[in-house]
Amino acid sequence: MTTLSEKLHVQPGETTRAPSADLPAPSAPVLSVRDVRISDRAGDREIVHGVSFSLTPGRAVGIVGESGSGKTLTCRAALGILPAHFEVTDGSIEIDGRDITHLSQTQWTALRGATISAVFQDPASYLNPSIRVGVQVAEVIRVKKGVRRREARRQAIDLLRAVHLRDPELVYGQYSFELSGGMLQRVLIAAAIAAGPRILIADEATTALDVTVQAEILDLLADLREQTGLALVVVSHDLAVVAQLCDEVLVLRQGEVVEQGPTRQVLHDPRHEYTRLLIAEHEQYGLEKFLVPKEDA
Numbered sequence: 001m002t003t004l005s006e007k008l009h010v011q012p013g014e015t016t017r018a019p020s021a022d023l024p025a026p027s028a029p030v031l032s033v034r035d036v037r038i039s040d041r042a043g044d045r046e047i048v049h050g051v052s053f054s055l056t057p058g059r060a061v062g063i064v065g066e067s068g069s070g071k072t073l074t075c076r077a078a079l080g081i082l083p084a085h086f087e088v089t090d091g092s093i094e095i096d097g098r099d100i101t102h103l104s105q106t107q108w109t110a111l112r113g114a115t116i117s118a119v120f121q122d123p124a125s126y127l128n129p130s131i132r133v134g135v136q137v138a139e140v141i142r143v144k145k146g147v148r149r150r151e152a153r154r155q156a157i158d159l160l161r162a163v164h165l166r167d168p169e170l171v172y173g174q175y176s177f178e179l180s181g182g183m184l185q186r187v188l189i190a191a192a193i194a195a196g197p198r199i200l201i202a203d204e205a206t207t208a209l210d211v212t213v214q215a216e217i218l219d220l221l222a223d224l225r226e227q228t229g230l231a232l233v234v235v236s237h238d239l240a241v242v243a244q245l246c247d248e249v250l251v252l253r254q255g256e257v258v259e260q261g262p263t264r265q266v267l268h269d270p271r272h273e274y275t276r277l278l279i280a281e282h283e284q285y286g287l288e289k290f291l292v293p294k295e296d297a
């Protein structure tokens, strides 16, 4: 069975980022996506028709749009894990100023996890049901940081505490079936931030959770962003999630960015008919409670 390290695409040799004179200034973008186009070679069709955004540390960008609009493919391109026969056919993706669209698998292993990481929907599917969850997080730490098992265990417990799991020692020894969906997503977030990435992609990470737990996970992501300068890419079909977390939003429809701008501006004063439609659909879920009136913003 594949391990959590493999599922998170973590390879030995990835190390936690150490401060370096080579690092760009804190305000320089950690992620720049410029006019990225993604095609399906098998079907000979372009799926994503030019997406651009830029993310500096501690900022959050949201990508919203209907199912199949290309949100996940855009994220997978930034993670270097596009499905077979998909490729970036135009544009560029830079992480820390380095173009990553043509990296080899080996070059990717030095970057992924330690610089850019991700959490997806359905956290249970990323965990092995027959191994204690804490051991799986510790294994990610051991592989990434090359530390001994005892130290990896200590750091795993610290991380479980950092993602606000009550009684992290107890959780460390539990199996995935003993934990709720919200707890499992916290465990996955702990694993995703284990090597101190600068960018975290949260792709429908709260979609399967009930509203209260979803709010707690969103608070956790907001805390991480504030306290560690983590930059977030938040993919959601739920505008309320994006309204709560993101500074900027991109509205995707059929692979096309139909609207993009500061979240409040786009959600208060949508220019595109499709954005208006999305907002109308979400009003019943209480979107307005996340939107501070413009004059108070």
Ligand SMILES: Nc1ncnc2c1ncn2[C@@H]1O[C@H](COP(=O)(O)OP(=O)(O)OP(=O)(O)O)[C@@H](O)[C@H]1O
Binding pocket: 047, 065, 066, 067, 068, 069, 070, 071, 072, 073, 074, 083, 084, 237
């Ligand atoms: N592994 C794959 N194999 C074949 N086609 C795919 C694959 N992944 C995505 N696609 C196609 O690419 C298009 C964009 O998919 P993507 O997953 O990026 O959409 P999305 O906006 O994230 O949708 P959802 O909200 O349903 O996840 C889809 O229409 C789908 O047909």
